[in-house]
Amino acid sequence: MYLVLFSVLACLLTCHCLVEKGEENENHCGFLNQGRETTSVSVEISNKGFHRDVVTTVELSPDGLSGVTVLLVHRWPSGVYVDPYQLASLRDHSDWQILLDSAIDLEVPAHKTSGFVTYVYPTLNDQTAGLIKVSIPIHGRYHEPSFVGETFTSVQIEPPEMLLRTEKCTQLNDFKPHTVVDAPCAADNSSTCRWVKIQHQQGSSHVSLQLPVGDGYLVTPVCGGTLLVTIICCAALSKFMWKHQIV
Numbered sequence: 001m002y003l004v005l006f007s008v009l010a011c012l013l014t015c016h017c018l019v020e021k022g023e024e025n026e027n028h029c030g031f032l033n034q035g036r037e038t039t040s041v042s043v044e045i046s047n048k049g050f051h052r053d054v055v056t057t058v059e060l061s062p063d064g065l066s067g068v069t070v071l072l073v074h075r076w077p078s079g080v081y082v083d084p085y086q087l088a089s090l091r092d093h094s095d096w097q098i099l100l101d102s103a104i105d106l107e108v109p110a111h112k113t114s115g116f117v118t119y120v121y122p123t124l125n126d127q128t129a130g131l132i133k134v135s136i137p138i139h140g141r142y143h144e145p146s147f148v149g150e151t152f153t154s155v156q157i158e159p160p161e162m163l164l165r166t167e168k169c170t171q172l173n174d175f176k177p178h179t180v181v182d183a184p185c186a187a188d189n190s191s192t193c194r195w196v197k198i199q200h201q202q203g204s205s206h207v208s209l210q211l212p213v214g215d216g217y218l219v220t221p222v223c224g225g226t227l228l229v230t231i232i233c234c235a236a237l238s239k240f241m242w243k244h245q246i247v
Contacts (some may be wrong), residue, residue, distance in 0.1 A: 025056065039198055041072075043159045045207050050078075050140040052209055054157055058122070058132040067168055071183060071195060072120040072134065072160040079110045079155035080138045082118065087137075095123045096134050097187035110141040121158070121187050140209070145216035152210040159206065163195035 040059040046051050056072060076082070080135050091097070101117040122132045143153050163183055185193040240246075 039096045039162060041159050041162055042205075043157060043207055045157065045209050046135075050211065052138050052140070053135045054138055054207075056120075056132075056134045056136070056160060058134075058162065060130040061133070066168045068124065069165045070122050070124065070132065071163040071165070072122065073163060073183065074118045074120065074136070074160045075115060075158060076118065076138070077115050077155055077157070078113050078141070079143065079153070079158070080140055080209075081106060081113075081116075082117055082136065082138055090137075096137070097121045098125075101189040106139075108141070110143045113141070118186065119184055140211040143211060143213045145214035145219055147216035149215075151212060151215075153213050154208045154210055158205045162198045164198060165195045177225060 040057075042057050043058075044055050046055060054074075057075075058070065058072070062068070065107070082100070083106060084100060084104055087098055097120070099119040099121075101119070104116065105113060118136070120134055122134055122135070124132070130141055138157075140155065146153070163181065179197045181195055181197050182192040183195050185191050
């Protein structure tokens, strides 16, 4: 008799704990679930020339932001690059941190390199109140000369993917229409964590910048002229050194 009562009480206690845990997890995951309706991401480009700033604006519902970490994943085209040394100098003056997925070669032209990914971790505090602005300095790469008379080329900048995570939300199995992905936990932590990728963001559209390109038909005359001037200068310098016996 006592064994039966003990078994029933143990079963009821287990069920109660599971229900409480499920409700607690649902409460902590609620903001992630409703992210599609409560978020907006937009990008714009400031400045001119080869040196620009990409300004990303994120609007979040301030409800339920406590304990939520935001990650912006920028997938950059080969036509631009970021300067790691410049980003390092901005680290102490920015309210966001950034992680690069690979080394950046500052010298190669656009057609000899590939795109790259940056992971941006904005800081959420009472001052942001659900509005995040991140300004990332980018630089245009030199492009191949054009043989069709074009003087500018267009480089498209896509808005970042937005990922959300909270350590209190442990059940990330069913978040449709969102997707659960793996990404670095923090800018200074190479280990990966589970993030909820917010789909169908409102206001998400790409922006483009125009970069000047050279005239391909001038390559031969410029190279020929450069070689001719070099030969003439070397000949003149050699004659001068011979005449004045300069060793």
